[in-house]
Amino acid sequence: EKLFTNKQDWQGKRVLITAGGTREDLDPVRYLSNRSSGKMGYALARAARAHGAEVTLISANVTLPTPPGVQLVRVRTAQDLAAQLQTLFPQTDVLLMAAAVSDFRPAQVAPQKIKKAAEDAHLTLELEANPDLLKLVATQKKPGQLVVGFAAETQDLKQNAARKLVNKKADFIILNDVGNPQIGFNADDNQVTIIGANGFETQTPVESKAAIAERILAVLKKTFN
Ligand code: CTP
Ligand code: CA
Numbered sequence: 001e002k003l004f005t006n007k008q009d010w011q012g013k014r015v016l017i018t019a020g021g022t023r024e025d026l027d028p029v030r031y032l033s034n035r036s037s038g039k040m041g042y043a044l045a046r047a048a049r050a051h052g053a054e055v056t057l058i059s060a061n062v063t064l065p066t067p068p069g070v071q072l073v074r075v076r077t078a079q080d081l082a083a084q085l086q087t088l089f090p091q092t093d094v095l096l097m098a099a100a101v102s103d104f105r106p107a108q109v110a111p112q113k114i115k116k117a118a119e120d121a122h123l124t125l126e127l128e129a130n131p132d133l134l135k136l137v138a139t140q141k142k143p144g145q146l147v148v149g150f151a152a153e154t155q156d157l158k159q160n161a162a163r164k165l166v167n168k169k170a171d172f173i174i175l176n177d178v179g180n181p182q183i184g185f186n187a188d189d190n191q192v193t194i195i196g197a198n199g200f201e202t203q204t205p206v207e208s209k210a211a212i213a214e215r216i217l218a219v220l221k222k223t224f225n
Helices: 039-050 078-091 133-139 157-167 209-221
Strands: 014-020 024-027 030-032 054-060 071-075 094-097 104-106 127-129 146-153 172-177 192-196 201-203
Touching: 014 039, 014 078, 024 104, 030 104, 039 054, 039 094, 039 209, 054 078, 071 078, 078 133, 094 133, 133 146, 146 157, 146 209, 157 172, 157 192, 172 209, 192 209
Parallel strands: 014 054, 014 094, 054 071, 094 146, 146 172
Antiparallel strands: 024 030, 104 127, 172 192, 192 201
């Protein structure tokens, strides 16, 4: 199968992609976040657009250039992302949830910069859980809508991904071994295993995130009528 085709075979499809990593504020100058670069989500947006899809990209703290023809929505926190998803998901045919959403946020955001005192040897932060946005959205899924989640794992890769597929009611999970620095977070290359609720499973070679995006779209396209 040829990669990087110019065929407009996603024309008429409304694709919503989340990318990057959310930031959870601690005080006016500090936040909790993760190593997500947004590269995989941006590669998916670029590829889907190149195939003729109508693409909206919800971007959390990414510094990459916006892919041509893609509608960009910027968010900072998981709560911002939740609000945008609620608005945009009903008009979506395919959701690709590539963003690394913070599982927790500080229970309180300090209105002023947190000061250290000379006698302080420790600081304990209290965190509270963010909702599972993928799970929330998949619960609202209407017939014909496709929901694709990602699983960032460092151990028991297949078991963890399979559990996420079921728990989150996703149609596909894209499994990513983030323990390997050559692929995954912030790397230019990636290798994923695409796992479908329909029993489909395939592992890609290690290749550019652009090529991985093409492979993911090719698998998803096979589910369209
Ligand atoms: N996700 C989400 N909302 C969250 C956390 C994760 O929508 N609060 C989504 C991610 O965008 C991704 C998928 O769920 O598509 C899996 O994220 P991951 O961090 O791998 O899994 P978690 O369910 O958060 O479990 P854990 O971090 O414990 O492995
Ligand atoms: Ca998580």
